[in-house]
Amino acid sequence: MPDPIDVQRLTAVLPPDHGWGAIVHLDEVGSTNTEATRRGILWSPVLAEHQNAGRGRLDRAWEDRPGAGLAMSVVVPHVTPPGWLPLVAGLAVRSALADEGVDAALKWPNDVLLPGDGDRKVCGILCQAVPSVGVVVGIGINVTQERGDLPVATATSLRLVGAETDRTVLAGAVLAHLRRWHTAISAGGLEAESVRRAYARACSTLGRRIVVHRPDGTREEVETTGMDPDGRLRVSGPHGSATVAAGDVQHIRLPGAPPH
Numbered sequence: 001m002p003d004p005i006d007v008q009r010l011t012a013v014l015p016p017d018h019g020w021g022a023i024v025h026l027d028e029v030g031s032t033n034t035e036a037t038r039r040g041i042l043w044s045p046v047l048a049e050h051q052n053a054g055r056g057r058l059d060r061a062w063e064d065r066p067g068a069g070l071a072m073s074v075v076v077p078h079v080t081p082p083g084w085l086p087l088v089a090g091l092a093v094r095s096a097l098a099d100e101g102v103d104a105a106l107k108w109p110n111d112v113l114l115p116g117d118g119d120r121k122v123c124g125i126l127c128q129a130v131p132s133v134g135v136v137v138g139i140g141i142n143v144t145q146e147r148g149d150l151p152v153a154t155a156t157s158l159r160l161v162g163a164e165t166d167r168t169v170l171a172g173a174v175l176a177h178l179r180r181w182h183t184a185i186s187a188g189g190l191e192a193e194s195v196r197r198a199y200a201r202a203c204s205t206l207g208r209r210i211v212v213h214r215p216d217g218t219r220e221e222v223e224t225t226g227m228d229p230d231g232r233l234r235v236s237g238p239h240g241s242a243t244v245a246a247g248d249v250q251h252i253r254l255p256g257a258p259p260h
């Protein structure tokens with residue numbers, strides 16, 4: 001197994017006197033989101049070497065071999081509008097990967113794709129409300145997996161694009177960028193507008209045809225025309241213009257390209 005997360009080094013990056021809570025590092029846990037929610041402490045990161053009951057969006061199961069990825073969760077204050085939190089989390093991961101020299105794009109609302117490996121998915125994000133506290137942001141990044149380790153053909157890892165990543169450094173960068181983007185969107189005004197512009201530049205969903213798989217089971221092929229101030233997709237399709245606030249998005253791709 002790769003070296004475990006170094007809590008001492010991570011604490012140096014996220015010191016308590018800068019408003020960070022205690023760092024919780026576990027060898028194994030069912031779900032970091034569940035553990036962070038149970039603790040309910042703002043800005044107190046929970047990291048695990050192995051999740052055995054992790055969940056993704058739309059309640060998809062997720063499990064990986066110990067130490068192969070970066071699995072962590074942190075409870076953060078609510079933002080307004082709330083639809084921006086998962087988008088901000090995606091920006092944080094993209095910013096941290098840029099620090100590693102890895103180019104990444106965002107698929108609305110918060111999947112992180114690597115153009116260097118056919119726009120395959122390297123990171124998933126799950127945000128869940130924590131009553132009376134805030135929202136837990138769960139982040140899972142594939143780090144050292146080889147192709148045969150990954151569960152689907154549409155997934156990738158940082159190693160597969162040539163990045164040899166220190167998971168402690170990556171964790172610190174993601175959390176620091178998350179706090180930076182969270183502060184900016186919460187400030188409103190020009191700072192929030194800078195976040196919206198940054199997301200629009202990074203989002204490969206905008207300006208292309210997509211299939212929207214809605215929570216009620218319906219699906220529709222539409223063209224994205226932008227985003228509204230609440231972080232919803234503006235789309236145009238057979239039934240006219242609309243906004244999409246929730247659902248799974250599939251990019252329409254060229255023949256022979258991997259689906260995502």
